[in-house]
Amino acid sequence: MIEATGLTKHYGRTVAVDNLSFGVGEGRVTGFLGPNGAGKSTTMRMILGLDRPTSGDVRIDGEHYRDLKRPLTTVGALLDAKWVHPNRSARAHLRWLAAASKLPYSRVDEVLDIVGLTAVANKRAGGFSLGMSQRLGIAGALLGDPRVLLFDEPVNGLDPEGILWIRRFMHRLAAEGRTVFVSSHLLSEMAQTAQDLVVIGRGKLIYQGTVDDFIANATENTVVVRSPELDRLTELLRADGVSLVADGDAIRVSGVDSAAIGELAAANKIVLHELNPQIGSLEEAFIQLTGDTVEYTAHTDQHTAPAEPAGATEEAPPA
Amino acid sequence: MTALLATERIKLFTTRSPWWSMIMTLGITVGLAGMVALTHAGDRPLTVEHSQFGSQFGLMIITVMAALAVTTEYRFATIRTTFQAVPNRTSILLAKTAVVTGLAVVVGEITAFGSWAVAKLIDGGPELSIRDSGDLRMVAGVGLVYGVAAVMAVAVGILVRQSAGAISILLIWPLLAENLVGLIPRVGDDLRNWMPYVNAGRFLNGVDPEMPLSAWGALAYFAGVAAVLLGTALVVANRRDA
């Protein structure tokens, strides 16, 4: 369980995270979604006590990270697979982590086995490919058998096999009842990995809830209807106050589901050739939502800071 | 070659280390000259040599800057990008050496004349006037010494490819090793006379009758060592995987 309340981080005059409040529940994979530079990594670093919030608070199972005893046994994290000394072997890297958490060295071999790095355990980590580095990072996160796991862009740069492996892995961890919090800027990836979503843009919370609701709420679900009596159906729908647009030889109806349209057509004995619900994709929803924040923030920027000359001439009415 | 020089000039000045090293060199050497002039009192007048009090300090900072100009390229692997863009490694590395050296010379001249001017302004003693070639060499020569030292640092940087190692060698050698060598009984003095940085100091501070080389000979020797080192570095860089 991770709970953030009013989390804010300023770097000089830049606001990286802006009054962010969200919760991450147990037994589910929660995706942390936002475009690059939205403040995901900063938020994760604040959760882990690496960066100090300018204001606000974030707790893991009710405690600040820096107050945890043997934190790796509560929280495992993979923020960056390159946080390893290149001249240290994979095993040596995990051994010092284990020693710091008072874990037996046998656990090192267990996690090496889980992520499939046993064969290269004594090789220097600097020579690892990105995929191997990610696996080593995951091994480090799993070392203390933690209840809470954080992964920052874990599939970045992985091959399809590696992506599939990580995805299954997250599901397994969540199924074991753990809290799994995964960040990504890849929406399709989140749709397949996460059940819940926390979406941010420009450091602000945009959405928190299930992936299904996100898609349902954020996208306008439409139904494509084809019929030889399209004009009559259009009139009937319009009479009910339903909005629709013509789309070639079909119409695109929004605001009502396909069942209602089918029943309306049956009641009026209208033949239907096609009744096709269009479910908005996560991408569309995401772009729609974050696109708004980008526009919104860009707009406020013009009020708080002097506009650049180029921008100003664009905005200025023609003389 | 002009294009290569422009490339290296852009690369050097779009990173931060040359800027802070310039500011530090200027600030500290000129500041030290001012401090010496202010605290100076007593029978013996302040000389031109006193005004160049901080020149060795500036020399070390310039050395660090020049070494970093190369080693940071290795650290961030931009050297690979460079070699991709200009496969002739000798010419691009020479261009880099030229740009770094040019900067070192300019910084050296500015700090040397700046230090002298500040000392003269504060103290104004008669011994502070530049009256002969020895006085002029003491001030104007600083830029030349900085330039050669920059070549040396670039060469060591290419050979070592690692900031920590290159800087350690480049600082420990002139500041410690050359002095220690001189302290070895019997052979020490002879060895010391042929140490490169000792000769650089000799060029600036005038002829010591016990030294085998003349002032300009000493500078030539210092430059010769730098050239040999640079030649070695270029050969190694050409053979080595980037």
Add this chain to the structure above:
Amino acid sequence: MTLLAVERMKLFTTRSPWWCTVAALAVTIGFAALMAGTADAQAPLTVAATQFGYNFGLVVVMVMAGLAITTEYRFSTMRATFLAVPNRWSALLAKTAVVAVLAGIVGEIAAFGSWGIGKLIKPGVDLTLNTAYEWRAVAGVGLVYAVAAVVAVAVGVLVRHSAGAISLVLIYNLLVEGLIVLIPNVGPKIHKWLPFNMAHQFVTGNPDPTGRDVNFGPPLSDATLGPWAALAYFAGFAAVLLVIALAVANRRDA
């Protein structure tokens, strides 16, 4: 105790401490051999002369100590450390302790190695450690190295970049203190209280009973404190610097 074990593992599973140790030992003992080999009636071999490479070893040890911390920042393993041990004071104190102990051991091996090789090459010369001064000149080297390592760690924590930390530590130790003494009037007064001058006072001071030439041994000191007070002063300087560094690290984003 766990943290000390962790930092020990971290230090010895990388390469730079090893080659720094080898370099420090090779240079100090090598110089001692050179001094012993070339010694004659005009430049007699003394206990102090065997410690000729002391300052060289000192700067190499400081480079090692600085690197031990700055490479952690460079490869972000400092963040991994703070994740495993969120109490930054204890994590960094453990690291400082391990580095200082290693530096102390290197110092003792270097000093006694240098002394031993002197005895070996010139068996006829009496190099027995009789006086407190002679003991300090040899056994004291490890103490100075250990404290100097603390200084270098503190600078490393504050600066976080290898190049910057090494430049600072080397230029200060090898150049700045020597330049300050040359400032007219106030220079020598300030120089008396500079930390590395104090360290040299511990190893070479009070009084040098052989009345040796400046040339034959580690740098002589013009500090006025007694040797043990000088060491305490040097250690106090290191402690203050370390406390500042740790307070900064604790406040700062990792």
